[in-house]
Amino acid sequence: MISADLFSNAVVSGILLGGFYAAVAVGLAITFGQLDIVNIAHPAFVIVGSYTAWIINTRTGLDPVLAGILVTPIFFLVGVAIYRIYYAAFERTGQESLSGLAFFFGLMFIIEVTLILVYGVDYRLVNAAYIGESIDIGFVGIPYRMLVPFIVAVLLTGGVYLYLSRTFTGRAILAVAQDRLALQLMGADPVRVKQFAFGLAIATTAIAGSLLIIIGPVEPSVGRLYIGRVFAIVVLAGMGSIPGMVVAALIIGVVETMVGTFMGPSWSPAVSFGVLLLTLAVRPAGLFGRQ
Amino acid sequence: MKKISPFWIVVVAVIIAGLVFTSTVKNEYYFNAAYVVLQALLMAVAWNVLGGFTGYVNFGSAGFFAVGAYTAIALDKAFGLPLPLLILASGTVCGLIGLALGYLTLRLKGVYFAIATLAMAIVFETLVVNWAYVGGAKGAYILTPDSHLWFDSYIQMLFMVMLLLALAAIAVSRYLNSSRLGRGLAAIRDDEVAAECAGVPTLRLKLISATVMGVMMGVAGAPYPFFVTFVDPVSAFNLFIAVNSIAMPMIGGTAHWIGPVIGALLVGSLQEIITVTVSSELNILFVGLMLVGFITLAPQGIVGLVRKFRGRKP
Numbered sequence: 001m002i003s004a005d006l007f008s009n010a011v012v013s014g015i016l017l018g019g020f021y022a023a024v025a026v027g028l029a030i031t032f033g034q035l036d037i038v039n040i041a042h043p044a045f046v047i048v049g050s051y052t053a054w055i056i057n058t059r060t061g062l063d064p065v066l067a068g069i070l071v072t073p074i075f076f077l078v079g080v081a082i083y084r085i086y087y088a089a090f091e092r093t094g095q096e097s098l099s100g101l102a103f104f105f106g107l108m109f110i111i112e113v114t115l116i117l118v119y120g121v122d123y124r125l126v127n128a129a130y131i132g133e134s135i136d137i138g139f140v141g142i143p144y145r146m147l148v149p150f151i152v153a154v155l156l157t158g159g160v161y162l163y164l165s166r167t168f169t170g171r172a173i174l175a176v177a178q179d180r181l182a183l184q185l186m187g188a189d190p191v192r193v194k195q196f197a198f199g200l201a202i203a204t205t206a207i208a209g210s211l212l213i214i215i216g217p218v219e220p221s222v223g224r225l226y227i228g229r230v231f232a233i234v235v236l237a238g239m240g241s242i243p244g245m246v247v248a249a250l251i252i253g254v255v256e257t258m259v260g261t262f263m264g265p266s267w268s269p270a271v272s273f274g275v276l277l278l279t280l281a282v283r284p285a286g287l288f289g290r291q
Numbered sequence: 292m293k294k295i296s297p298f299w300i301v302v303v304a305v306i307i308a309g310l311v312f313t314s315t316v317k318n319e320y321y322f323n324a325a326y327v328v329l330q331a332l333l334m335a336v337a338w339n340v341l342g343g344f345t346g347y348v349n350f351g352s353a354g355f356f357a358v359g360a361y362t363a364i365a366l367d368k369a370f371g372l373p374l375p376l377l378i379l380a381s382g383t384v385c386g387l388i389g390l391a392l393g394y395l396t397l398r399l400k401g402v403y404f405a406i407a408t409l410a411m412a413i414v415f416e417t418l419v420v421n422w423a424y425v426g427g428a429k430g431a432y433i434l435t436p437d438s439h440l441w442f443d444s445y446i447q448m449l450f451m452v453m454l455l456l457a458l459a460a461i462a463v464s465r466y467l468n469s470s471r472l473g474r475g476l477a478a479i480r481d482d483e484v485a486a487e488c489a490g491v492p493t494l495r496l497k498l499i500s501a502t503v504m505g506v507m508m509g510v511a512g513a514p515y516p517f518f519v520t521f522v523d524p525v526s527a528f529n530l531f532i533a534v535n536s537i538a539m540p541m542i543g544g545t546a547h548w549i550g551p552v553i554g555a556l557l558v559g560s561l562q563e564i565i566t567v568t569v570s571s572e573l574n575i576l577f578v579g580l581m582l583v584g585f586i587t588l589a590p591q592g593i594v595g596l597v598r599k600f601r602g603r604k605p
Contacts, residue, residue: 102541117576266417269413
């Protein structure tokens with residue numbers, strides 16, 4: 001018999017975790033979902049975001065989330081630069097499938113190893129007044145280290161959604177995915193639009209990374225587990241749908257927490273990758289697919 | 292009389308050289324180093340059979356390798372089978388997984404396939420972590436058998452086993468590449484729909500290719516437990532294995548069977564040198580940088596560069 005408080009605790013923390021996953025996956029929903037760029041290195045940038053937040057937090061004591069927001073312009077520029085290389089080397093020559101994949105795979109590896117070389121494999125954590133506190137509602141305890149990332153994640157994902165659907169540039173990004181030629185005929189340069197969108201996606205990893213390190217300690221190889229999670233979320237949602245992505249993130253978060261609670265934490269990594277495999281094998285278009 | 296291809300003369304020469312190597316050199320380090328390079332070579336050749344010839348990228352090489360290693364561990368623990376049977380068993384198991392993966396190409400094109408392979412590796416890793424019989428997350432110790440044929444030590448025998456396996460893999464890959472089948476595979480890589488329309492049995496070729504890749508990777512993993520004597524999921528599923536098996540063919544050149552051989556010998560030897568002279572972390576970084584550098588600047592690899600330099604010809 002599953003006890004009710006264990007169950008409801010698992011559901012609540014699953015939802016909080018899922019909300020955070022949405023923030024991690026939102027950047028990939030843009031790059032992979034809208035631009036068709038398979039950025040496998042996306043989680044690696046999230047880890048870089050965590051380390052940036054950690055460095056700023058330990059040096060200056062600034063709140064990790066604020067630190068993450070502060071460095072988004074730098075991440076944006078890095079994203080733009082990476083897209084320029086990607087475009088020049090692969091997209092223009094039509095080699096994005098095999099070489100482009102290997103490019104991001106190599107990039108992920110370089111980022112991870114560089115972090116290990118510079119900072120070692122020790123777990124890093126940040127300090128903030130709210131970490132360690134929690135509020136109790138009935139028999140459900142909500143720690144602030146989960147609640148704060150959840151709220152920020154909701155704001156971030158909602159912000160990206162509104163930006164894409166309401167602003168001119170945002171709609172141009174959606175248009176690139178739908179009809180590249182039509183966009184060109186309207187006088188917009190698809191490469192510039194994609195470059196901006198890629199920068200935007202990498203910028204979100206700065207904030208997602210700061211959330212990750214609030215939830216728990218981070219070391220360089222943590223990023224690998226997130227490859228499965230973010231791709232599972234984006235693929236399960238169906239490419240490119242942001243509201244669908246939030247639903248998928250919540251599903252993954254809740255299922256993962258359930259499996260972790262009732263089967264043991266060593267099984268939880270298999271959840272996202274299992275969901276991913278299953279979705280790819282059974283319904284590659286996802287739940288809210290665009291095809 | 293039928294002319295013997297220079298390829299087979301080289302193969303025989305390499306086997307003789309290997310035997311001479313084992314009977315003259317006493318320092319075990321050289322056999323360790325050579326084993327590591329040959330294992331990487333075998334993995335690179337295996338990856339290229341699917342990735343290079345058909346264009347389906349496999350990110351889960353480490354998964355195949357580890358399943359091969361853990362099949363050997365489980366059967367060694369359960370029945371104490373001799374090494375050749377373990378290699379056979381690992382090859383069979385991974386060949387079947389490869390076949391299943393091949394069926395996945397029916398539904399998944401390009402990037403989705405690549406992501407699925409990555410996911411598959413992690414699922415296998417989770418299964419092994421939770422499988423107490425083979426040590427789970429703690430890992431397993433393997434006793435090296437006492438007998439090592441006529442060789443002076445066990446590592447010398449393992450080196451020779453790996454040399455033969457690698458040569459066999461190269462021969463198979465060469466056959467696949469230069470036969471009628473290889474042209475079908477190249478047609479799939481260039482344009483799968485067009486190939487299908489032209490009457491190329493794409494599914495059958497992809498299944499063969501994926502199965503061969505699985506067998507080779509499983510075979511590469513089987514002797515690994517006896518080489519390191521301690522295996523845990525982290526080391527067997529190491530991402531480094533996956534990166535190496537992609538980087539080496541990419542650096543050497545994926546379209547021709549010799550590409551992964553050149554890439555593996557070059558990168559593998561450089562890695563050994565860097566590990567000894569500088570550090571093992573830097574060596575990992577080096578592979579990543581080489582991979583990214585080559586695919587951005589020389590997408591056809593060394594083979595492509597040589598071709599450009601000589602103006603066509605192999």
